[in-house]
Amino acid sequence: MDNFRKEFPIFKKQKQLIYLDSAATSLKPKTMIQAINDYNQKYSINSHSESSSPLFKKVWTTIQETREIIAQKIKGKAEETSFLPSTTHALNFLALSLKNHLQKGDRICLTYLEHSSNLHPWQAIAKEKKVIVDFLPLNKEFTIDIDKLDKYIDKKTKIVSFVHVSNSLGVINPAAEITKKIKEINPECLVILDACQSIIHVPINVTEWNIDALALSGHKVYGPTGIGVLWIKKELGEKLPHLLWGGGKKIGPTEEITNQNLPLSQKMEVGTLPLAEIFGLKAAFEFLNNFATKEIYKYENDLRNYTLQKLKKIKNITIYNQNLVSANIITFNLASYHAHDIVDYLGKNNILIRAGNFCCPYLDKLISANSALRVSFGIYNNYNDIDKLVSHLQKIIQNPRILLPF
Template identity: 40%
Template structure:
């Protein structure tokens, strides 16, 4: 793992910076950047233009990326992988596609910890058809309370959606067990997982979990911006109405301009020209993760969290800092310095210690219903971090009483 930093060009130019914001986006590896540039330099054609060699080569890049992604999450068919622009696009595509089966008074179950991308599309959908969005009760460790969920399921429940790992408190839900409980009650209830925070940090197995849909982004897995994924069981995915209509996803438009025939999956849900140069980068990001192993990545990052926790105790940092999730086994730290606005601390850490963390609501607008604060500071560790960086972080947190020094 000591050699990992060499893969990130970020450090070639910013060797003194400590990047603790992998939850927002992971840094990009050189192989991904090179793949994007190579495509733009050496090809640059539209993958829909298969009448010539370069266009066909572009299409083959998409096919390779789709096949690798299928293996990466253990889907049954490559056609069950839909390329989007990101997790937000994926969830909106799903919500729009499910609109025809969500009826008045139907129930959609979510947690208050969800990212806005996994709340707003469902709230909008529910408001448009008269359905109801209801909260799932959580345990003290912020995971889904399964016994409460059992009692909440009823004949009106149409969809249960939740994050595999929360983007704020880092709670890791037992997806397989939760899905088993839901499917045993009613196999037709749709289960969707927002995997944005977990996709590059732990193994995903959609077949073993028996989930119906999953959404995530490439930029959370050392990959490029502008590419996302929607996985769905083939028969359910095939029933979705497209969110975008356009080139590449239609077979025929009738003379009366009323009837049309759409292509089969996956093209049916991928209207328009794809972000092909970024998709070329996806291939390299998956290869990179596979070369290390997700179990190795997860263990390394969890051990960084354990090391941080140990240093917090040794330095009595809880005397002046409120930590919300030290006992949660993930690489995310959520905290506030008592009596100080989070942005003042993030500014202090950046300017005085070159430590990059995020402060605010972290796109989780209902977190106050869980930890009784609207805003907090989030630090998130990745495989590009080490214990020396955590030592510097601890030193900085010991000195937060001097945060005003950087403001004047």
């Protein structure tokens, strides 16, 4: 995979860059960048401007092809796939759409692994509807404890929403087994999957797993910012209310609404679509499809194991997930040094990792620390990146004064 580093133009512009923050956002391959440029330079028309023009046909076809390539990736249907500005937007939209699905005393189940985007929207509607929010138990592997689900899921549990791959520890929830158990206990319970981190690293089959909805982000799959995807099982999507109006939507709020012949995306997509981003997202998934998911996982896991061996030699380091099965993430702290001070120093030396709670509000419940350091890998990383990171961490241990801002 090292040969693919050349596919990322940023390394030609930033020759000294060591980028180890792919869980936050992935870098962009030149084919994706070119696809966005192609839309802007060659086709730049509105998808609502319907005609027999070759320009319109190209734009319209690309929208449908992008739905299809994403649907194939998650084993869903293109007609169930909609474009929204981000995963955060998608999960907020979904929570608001399901508000009337809930009554006082019902239950929503989440986990302490959740990103705030899959936490706060559900807490907000729970507060409004006087619904109980429970947190599913985690086992020693920090994944959902399937054996204890029957103590948490009951007939009052209407929604379970959980992260597939954690952005804080990288642990992988066995979504198929979890969903199977939930549906055995309560077949009417909706299961929602945050696939932001998993879409690259873990195979997904929403149909086989009986998932009801899934959200993912463009900029975490080597695609553009400003676009997310919401997949909703057709049976559920048809029951959702119309919350958004105008801008190309074929009906208005004063008209009689029927779902016959009305695309499901009409409930989610209003206004002009982010067309350049859709062109880019299609190219990103085409780029991603050059690799088997297992191939990406193995390569990044080899990098992770190499990094762990190097990091464990550093004095007074705490690695929170070294003994956990993790997709592409290492989370750690250096005793006596604040994570943000370390990230600041590394940044000055062109090494980019992440510090903080990674938008995981309950991180302290997982690792007993409010802030940590996170290294996350992409297919463009190599062993040289790791050696340089570890070298600079050793310099901090040897001479802590280098962290001073003056």
